[in-house]
Amino acid sequence: MFIPKNENYLNPNFAYLCTMLSKKTKYGLKALTYLAQKKDRNPVPIGEIAQQNNISQKFLESILLTLRRTGVLASKKGKGGGYYLLKEPANIQMTDVIRVLEGPIAMVPCVSLNFYEKCDDCPDEVACSVHKLMLQVRDSALEIYRSNTLADLI
């Protein structure tokens, strides 16, 4: 099922269709938390993570793969295999997790640290109200993501 990002505020049927955080990020974060909560760092099979967190196993597979490729997780194949954390939870910042799963933290390219791009419709960035506002929003979000590690969320 696709969950739309946005919906008309005045629509009488409007409840909360707008889930701006993707399931990908949500599930990824839940999986990481699950691994962090284990007392040991033995490999945990995807099936267990998926089942315990109500996540489609196949979907979770691709998410964990992404996290492995970016160095947050490691995996072991074969019987007794699974995924395990590469770093201590206290050393895993949310900036890394969010950037990998959700994408840039900035809501517009012109205020992005890692993926800056000029708006082609905007002649003067400094005078732009959108730029001015979204810069503040980015900074405050960044502050939150930076100050939270996986250990803080358990």
Place this chain on the structure above:
Amino acid sequence: MFIPKNENYLNPNFAYLCTMLSKKTKYGLKALTYLAQKKDRNPVPIGEIAQQNNISQKFLESILLTLRRTGVLASKKGKGGGYYLLKEPANIQMTDVIRVLEGPIAMVPCVSLNFYEKCDDCPDEVACSVHKLMLQVRDSALEIYRSNTLADLI
């Protein structure tokens, strides 16, 4: 052209496709700023606003209509008509504008003030790491939107 919300971080073609702020909100904010910058409060025709800000006139039409229905703008028909601000820029909070154009400020329904909804996959909200993180993100964003009025962005 459709600008996608998200894109794989590892994709070598990845530049900045992720514009989480919709054009609707962006254009709406720009239009409001344009009106606020005028010295008088005379009606300004859509055509002028669209042209001066590089916005498709038809698209802007629907955006301004939304803002009128929610009481941010008023309009006058006929010759010499157009849109004008109903309140002083200093009295127009960004929370109102963002909620109307973009939707809920929270990134997940379970941390939304105005559109709360329980996650059906999550047995314990208090123990949920996603909830914990996104609550902080919502609070910080809300703080920014509340403390910025249209007057602050000029």
Place this chain on the structure above:
DNA sequence: GTAATCCCTACTAATTATATAGGGTAATAA
């Protein structure tokens, strides 16, 4: 060898955002 497990590619469905085009009605100023 067999079972468990990760790895990878391809595919799908429903839906979205961002418009464009066109037409008709209503109100207003000159």
Place this chain on the structure above:
DNA sequence: TTATTACCCTATATAATTAGTAGGGATTAC
């Protein structure tokens, strides 16, 4: 009265997305 402008509706289109599903290949423990 005429020109201008907002208001409001329908229909269409494109490219891309999210949230998966399906199936098979590779690796490892026992």
